Amino acid sequence: MSMAGRFLGGAQDRLLPAAIPFRFFVTAAVFHLLAWMVLLLAADEVAGFRGGTGPVLAAIHLLTLGTLAMTAIGASLQLFPVVTRRALTRNWPGHFSYALMLPGVALLSWGMALHQTTAMQLGAGLTCCGLLVFVALTANNLRRASSIPVVAAHGWLALATLFVAALLGVLMIWGIELNILSNRSGLAITHLTLASYGFMGSLVLGLSLVLIPMFVLSRSLPPNPGWAQLGLTALALLVFSISFVSEFPGLIWLALIAGFGGTGFYLWQMAKILRSSMRKRLGLPFVLIRASWGFLILTLLLVTAYLAGLAIPNAVSLIGFVLLAGWLLTFLCGVLHRIMPFLASMHAAGKSGLPPLLSDLTAEGPLMLHAVCHFSAVTLCGIGIVADQSLLIRIGSALGVVGAAGFATFAIIVALKVRQGPRTS
Amino acid sequence: MSFTRRTAQLLHEDHQQTIIVIEALDQLIARARKKAPDTNDPIVRKTLENASGAIEEEISQHFAFEENQLFTRLEEMGDVSIGEHLRGEHRALLPLGQAVGTMARTALANGFTDESWATFLNTSGELIERMFAHIQKEEMALLPALEDLLDAETDIELSTAYADSH
Numbered sequence: 001m002s003m004a005g006r007f008l009g010g011a012q013d014r015l016l017p018a019a020i021p022f023r024f025f026v027t028a029a030v031f032h033l034l035a036w037m038v039l040l041l042a043a044d045e046v047a048g049f050r051g052g053t054g055p056v057l058a059a060i061h062l063l064t065l066g067t068l069a070m071t072a073i074g075a076s077l078q079l080f081p082v083v084t085r086r087a088l089t090r091n092w093p094g095h096f097s098y099a100l101m102l103p104g105v106a107l108l109s110w111g112m113a114l115h116q117t118t119a120m121q122l123g124a125g126l127t128c129c130g131l132l133v134f135v136a137l138t139a140n141n142l143r144r145a146s147s148i149p150v151v152a153a154h155g156w157l158a159l160a161t162l163f164v165a166a167l168l169g170v171l172m173i174w175g176i177e178l179n180i181l182s183n184r185s186g187l188a189i190t191h192l193t194l195a196s197y198g199f200m201g202s203l204v205l206g207l208s209l210v211l212i213p214m215f216v217l218s219r220s221l222p223p224n225p226g227w228a229q230l231g232l233t234a235l236a237l238l239v240f241s242i243s244f245v246s247e248f249p250g251l252i253w254l255a256l257i258a259g260f261g262g263t264g265f266y267l268w269q270m271a272k273i274l275r276s277s278m279r280k281r282l283g284l285p286f287v288l289i290r291a292s293w294g295f296l297i298l299t300l301l302l303v304t305a306y307l308a309g310l311a312i313p314n315a316v317s318l319i320g321f322v323l324l325a326g327w328l329l330t331f332l333c334g335v336l337h338r339i340m341p342f343l344a345s346m347h348a349a350g351k352s353g354l355p356p357l358l359s360d361l362t363a364e365g366p367l368m369l370h371a372v373c374h375f376s377a378v379t380l381c382g383i384g385i386v387a388d389q390s391l392l393i394r395i396g397s398a399l400g401v402v403g404a405a406g407f408a409t410f411a412i413i414v415a416l417k418v419r420q421g422p423r424t425s
Numbered sequence: 426m427s428f429t430r431r432t433a434q435l436l437h438e439d440h441q442q443t444i445i446v447i448e449a450l451d452q453l454i455a456r457a458r459k460k461a462p463d464t465n466d467p468i469v470r471k472t473l474e475n476a477s478g479a480i481e482e483e484i485s486q487h488f489a490f491e492e493n494q495l496f497t498r499l500e501e502m503g504d505v506s507i508g509e510h511l512r513g514e515h516r517a518l519l520p521l522g523q524a525v526g527t528m529a530r531t532a533l534a535n536g537f538t539d540e541s542w543a544t545f546l547n548t549s550g551e552l553i554e555r556m557f558a559h560i561q562k563e564e565m566a567l568l569p570a571l572e573d574l575l576d577a578e579t580d581i582e583l584s585t586a587y588a589d590s591h
Contacts, residue, residue: 082565082566085569085570085572085573147569147572214561214564214565215561217440217444217557217560217561217564278441278444278445278448279444279448279557280448280451280452281451281455342558342561345558346510346562354513354516354517355510355513355514355517355555357551357554357555358554358558359554
């Protein structure tokens with residue numbers, strides 16, 4: 001391990017070998033590209049999608065498991081040891097989790113696209129094993145946490161919801177074969193909600209409390225709003241799941257109110273952090289991050305309108321699209337834009353023996369291309385879904401492919417620059 | 426961030442002061458871009474005055490304290506790498522801070538030429554980029570590590586010595 005590579009490390013070894021987070025990040029960027037490609041091929045089926053196997057479901061899982069979960073795992077494995085001030089006990093489970101996830105997600109998506117039950121079952125099995133390794137590794141770290149308990153508690157909620165979401169996913173895939181599940185749509189919506197708002201959402205909400213202040217160099221926040229955000233989010237997820245699985249729809253309004261409350265506390269804290277930011281020029285990543293917060297609000301408003309009976313054409317597809325491609329994907333791309341060069345600077349060697357500049361470890365052109373194409377793609381696909389216009393969805397998806405290619409170029413360039421530095425074991 | 430150890434809190438406050446100066450420098454560069462600014466402008470003068478004194482003085486004292494008092498203690502605890510990495514960044518930052526300080530003093534006396542502004546722009550740009558990343562690393566990794574490293578007695582001793590040296 002290089003001198004720079006041992007930063008945060010040494011005896012405590014809180015910096016993982018670069019290979020662990022970067023292979024998750026680069027793979028996420030590649031699955032991101034594949035997700036838009038499959039969506040492009042399936043453009044005719046997107047607006048009317050109501051579940052079931054096929055290319056749209058494959059695109060959704062390339063995005064959720066391939067892109068969002070891969071990013072979340074890579075980031076969590078690196079960030080939780082720093083947040084908790086406790087090193088991971090071993091590095092090999094990180095590699096093992098990746099080795100299971102990569103073929104698992106590929107096989108699962110392949111099986112979904114081509115209606116191949118065996119491929120889906122095998123893929124789901126491998127993916128769940130990879131996720132289980134991640135859950136065990138992170139739980140062991142959170143158990144020993146000595147600082148920032150509110151962030152660690154968000155981590156626990158994320159792990160718990162991931163476990164249940166994965167279980168429901170496996171149940172549904174085996175249910176296709178055995179045909180034993182009676183409330184499939186309730187299970188599917190609960191699975192999506194726990195995976196997106198639960199697993200990904202809890203990580204976004206929790207790690208934002210650490211990452212956003214660090215990015216913008218702001219003053220510290222009191223912990224109580226963070227606990228309120230966590231409590232309301234957990235309540236919303238629990239009540240939502242009960243209402244769908246038990247087919248008791250009245251409870252969903254309580255879940256929605258709690259969801260608005262948790263989101264309100266989160267956004268209030270984010271606004272406070274930005275107001276006390278000591279940096280004025282926050283750059284392109286914060287264009288993405290701020291926009292993602294807008295998409296989060298839009299998602300909740302769309303859910304409210306849908307439940308209130310407002311006639312929004314293809315509302316279910318629209319809500320799913322804004323949730324996944326609008327909120328979560330936009331947020332994670334913004335965060336990766338910032339943390340990949342930052343993390344690379346701790347591993348890469350600079351000229352003349354001095355640490356490298358962050359600007360030497362990034363690729364501004366491809367990132368700008370991604371941002372422009374991403375926003376255009378989300379807008380056009382969203383309009384295409386509402387207007388039931390496959391052509392708009394096709395053009396939007398094509399722009400999504402171009403943007404994702406730009407982002408993958410950035411991720412590969414950063415990873416190559418890390419590889420060019422001294423080996424980090 | 427807020428810290429329970431006074432030493433960490435003092436270093437954090439130093440960071441905030443440095444960010445104010447560096448941020449003002451960043452704003453100056455963003456406003457002026459390739460055209461040399463008028464050094465008779467009060468805002469430009471104030472920014473250059475801060476850059477000429479505060480950066481050089483602040484970072485040299487701050488860096489020396491970290492290297493002599495904190496990194497050595499971390500190394501004694503077996504945590505060598507934080508100090509090694511941050512020393513490397515100090516080696517890059519200190520000459521940049523000194524160069525910007527010297528150029529700012531010259532500009533306050535004689536104004537900028539196109540050539541001296543271009544040099545100032547490049548050197549300040551590198552200082553700003555390196556300094557923001559450096560502070561982020563210290564805020565995320567070094568200062569939290571002090572919470573575990575320092576006992577109450579050592580914390581008082583170190584923080585008092587550091588406050589007296591300012």
